[in-house]
Amino acid sequence: MKKHIITLALAIAGLAVMAQEKMYIHKADHFTLGALVTSTDSIYFSNDQSTILFSIGDTLDSYAVSEIDSITFGANSTIISIFYEGNYVRVINPLAYEGVSVSTDGANVTVTSTSQIQDIGYRLSGSTHGGSFKIYSQQPFELMLNGVQITNTNGPAINIQSGNTVTVDIMNGTTNALTDGGSYSNPAKAPDGKSEDQKGAFFSETTLIFTGTGNLTINGLGSAKHGLCSDSNIEINGCSINIASAAKDGIHAKTGFEMINGSLNITATGDAIDGDAGNVTITGGNITTLNDADDVKGITCDGTMSISGGVLMLTVNGDQSKAMKSESDITISGGSITIITTGDAVLEASGSGFDPSYCTAIKCDANINISGGSIDIISTGIAGKGISSDADITIANGTITITCSGNGARYTNTEGAYDAYVSTCITSDGNTLINGGNITTSSSGSGGKSISVDGTLNIENSNSPPVINLTTTGNRIYISGSGENAEYAEAKTVKSDGDIVIESGNITLNSADDGLKSETSITISTSIINITNSVEGIEAPFININSGEITIKSSDDCINTTFGLGGEQNDGSIMTFNGGFVAVNTTGGDGLDANGNIVINGGTIVVHGPPNAPEVGMDYNGSCNMNGGFLAVSGPNSNMLQAPSNSSTQNCLKAVTYSGLSASTLFHIQDASGVNILTFQPLRTYYSVIFSSSELLTGSTYSIYTGGSCNGTINNGLYTGGTYSGGTFRKSFTINNRITSVNF
Incomplete structure (x- = not known):
């Protein structure tokens, strides 16, 4: 009778709280279980009143009366709250009778959810130094870290064994920490008999999306384990990790x-961020990484890497490590990227010698495309690389600054021959296209x-020409041979095995060796090129200058066409001028040096020749045909002096003085009416001037x-324009031949 009275009383009480849903x-074991009021059939005691029974839906649960602290009624909720309190936890589970089961072993929590309810949340709070959180669920859910510190000395702090997306909310204003153990216990067995994965301090089988504005620290101590790991995707869209x-x-x-958003600060023994077989996409947020170990990566993936925003600060200190590495394309269209590398190249045994593996800031096995953003790279290790592609590089916009200071060295390559491995700011095994942006590089190592290109190099864009400033200052490296046959690795600013085509750009080169060097051809149009220092300014078998403004200072030849065969024979190389303004200044070589032929069809060419013989202002092994344009060449006292060939179609003058004229002494030619034809101020003492202009007319008389x-x-x-005055008359001459020689 008493049992029925209690049941009736509870039923009446239930009527009073029907406005409450749950x-x-x-319970006395720190668990609170929720049940829908509408699903609760009855609550009653056993005959001896020691047990209370709950009939809820299809479930009949019984508890000792001593296990129940109280029963309350309240609003419905889909949030399971777990409070870690040292060696135990308190759990509030509103969905205990709707498919969500929570069990504990000390402070180790295991959740098993078969519920079909959407948007279930699990909120973790408190602190434990010997606990964990593990969940099995096939529905998407939200994991809320609400000021929780979990240390699991035997495995992951959090282990998500679920098959659907999990949103991890690092709750506003909270500080959270997850730490795993140095060694893990044997994993549990999945229903298929396989061992469950437990790959890191925070591990998930499914996609993780991080949100919120709180802070999360992960201390990954597990041997051969990751800090944060998912066997699917990871997305960061807020919070600070x-x-x-x-x-x-x-x-x-x-x-x-x-x-997408938020901040990451990562120190790792392995890679900082590994997208594995997938892609890496960065559109915002702040990422700071530090890698000290050898042969690791800051950010890496097998798929494509795309950066369109955010602030990245990547530091790699290990030998042959990479700050950014992808096996597919890398695309950078925005953001701010700063990379510091200090690691050295490593010689790996291969074939009959070795194959260098470099420490590189940005390394791609496929194509690199840069169309925006800011990239700042500092590399200090031996033979360090800035931007390196096994295929093509395209730079359309953005600001790129690269400093490489590591020395190179000689080694034995895979073919058993001596070779050199060196630092390079930008290098591609395929082609390189620069059609915009601002590029500044400095390479000071030996x-x-x-810029080094195995294929072709194209620099273009008439609407927004690229601005390029390149500097090399390192010494050359001896490789093999002796005398004229000695081979060196030299500190060139631009080197290409294929064609170099420059159709637009503002380019400044300061080189410890060649300024522009191609093994095939160099073509220049509509560009401003200033080579402020070089050994040889521009060198290739075929050089074509169509337009633009080019100034060169060199210690050897300023412009040199050659196949590299040596000797005085015509090797078939050709130097062609069709237009533009070219001014060259050599302190120890030839101004224009063609091992083959020179063809001048147009343009203005000014040559400040060397101070001493046997070098001259202009030297060619084949012919020099002056068919148009304007040419002024000063030179030393030399019996190697050459004027253009008689096969030219435009008249030329070869003027030689018996005594040298000091530097900056004007050389002036005017016609019989006193009209200025040439006013030229050589930079150093000169004995000769070679001059050609369409204004040198056959049958006309001129004065020097x-x-x-x-x-x-x-x-x-x-000089152009103005008035010449005060000079000393030296000699008059009349043009009667294609080449007129005058001594004075």
């Missing part, structure tokens, strides 16, 4: 990684280069003056 059973350590990767996402002054506009020693 009944909460508060600090991965203070990881024995392997800081973040490992098996099918891809995406950064043999170091600014030296000294004096001119108030016209001077450009690299050549």
